[in-house]
Amino acid sequence: MSTEPEDEGLTPGARRILEVASELFYRRGFHAVGVDTIAAESGVTKRTLYDRFRSKDALVAAYLSARDRQWRDVVLSRLDDAGADRVARVLAPFDALPEWLDAGGRGCAFINAYAEFPDPDHPAHQLVVAEKSWLRDLFHALVVEVGAIDPGTLGEQLLCLHEGAIVSHAILGQTSSASTARSAAEILVCRAL
Template sequence: MSEARARLLGTATRLFYMEGLHSVGIDRIVAEAKVTRATLYRHFTGKDELVVAYLREADQAIRDRVDEALASGRPAAEILRLVATAIAEDIGSPGFRGCAFLNAVAEYPDPEHPVHQAVLAHRQWFLHTVTDLLAQSGKTPPELAGRHFVMLRDGAMASGCLSEPAAVCETFLQGIEGILTA
């Protein structure tokens, strides 16, 4: 990745997450990344492609964390606990502003839009990964437990920026434990 592309993506990531996708314009991203408009358009066809790249970076970061947990060789239930703990840590981190994917889909409700499609791709992967791990841990039916896990995550992500994060994280982790021990 070129230095200019990395600066553009880094700047866009920070601004998009903190201020929202529609509220941040290309001119501001270009100015704060210290590049020209021509440089932006050399790397991205437009703002939508930049937003999709931002979401793909967020998706890859989550996949990397899950892959690290999978590589630990631990039992599936323990991997799910590690994933849940990482989510709780994110919720409790300074500057937490909710789930980047839920925030994005709220701003791009058209299911055919590339941003919406990027959100759906991430969610499908996450649900599939969690469901597979639940199946490996013996949860029956794993599909229902997987949807429950994702719904708990979504609720915790939304609540984490609206109320006391520590209490939200505690409730979320208790809910995940309930899924794993039921």
Template sequence: MTPGARRALDAASRLFYERGIHAVGVDLIAAEAGVTKKTLYDRFGSKEQIVVEYLAGRDERWRAFLAPYVEAATTPRAKILAVFDASRDWAEVNSGKGCSMVNAHAEISDPAHPAYQVITGQKAWMLALFTGLARELAPRRAVKLGRALMLLHEGGLVAHGLRIFPDAIGHARGEAAALVKGAMPAVDPGR
């Protein structure tokens, strides 16, 4: 990626997150990045493609941010809670206005939009992650537990972005800890 295209994508990413996708036009992106509209169209082809790259880049950064949290955890329970810990830390630095995918979906609900697959793909990946981690803990209840964890996680992200109450993600983590504790198999005292 050329330096101008990188500046444009960085500017677009910041603007889309801060102001909303529909509120930001290519003129503003070009002006903020110090490039011409021609540079934007030569590199990205359309505003829709800039949106795709913004969301895909954010998803890629999130997955890279999350991985060490989960990898450092040593038990299935700790791995699940590590997702909430990572989300809390990520949100403090990167998501003052809530989840970028949820925010984008509020503006892009048409499955034909090229960014729609990025948005729904990221959430499907999160559900698969929670379900896989739940499978390590409670194999027969993995789907149900994965869905419940996903709902807690997403609710925490949305409440964080709306500033409904302090530490919404931490609260969601506490509820997840209780849910996971209830899902853990009983230890056989004879062992």
């Protein structure tokens, strides 16, 4: 789970800062981690941190943006694996879950960020909404593609199953939740054709 993509344009120090910040934000939470800690664990001074990222909020936003990009890549890759099988394509986001959840065990970084940034004007909050909107729209598009009777309803239902699987896996350690959610999704999809 390294932070490779588009890290071009980042100095070596900035890359290390972003890597360390990603880990700490995800593990311990945003407010619980101070910039001093991030700088120290990156082997970098606080001055450098503020030279590369204008503020802590900007660093948080950079983290969430990178995470978002990674997540979309995983899903798109699974979507590619599904090929032309329209039902398999609808289920692709569920297939992306296991690798995504096992690395971490702290659930969805965006749901967690939502908890810590209630202000709708905060960039972190907006990134959270953007990430979930993307997934909602993706489900909707895939459900339209598969020719479902009521794509609006079915799309919402699949999104619920997906997000719920993440939550119950994280909080209850329910390791089977990704696959059981997937099979529920399959039932709903096939029933709606």
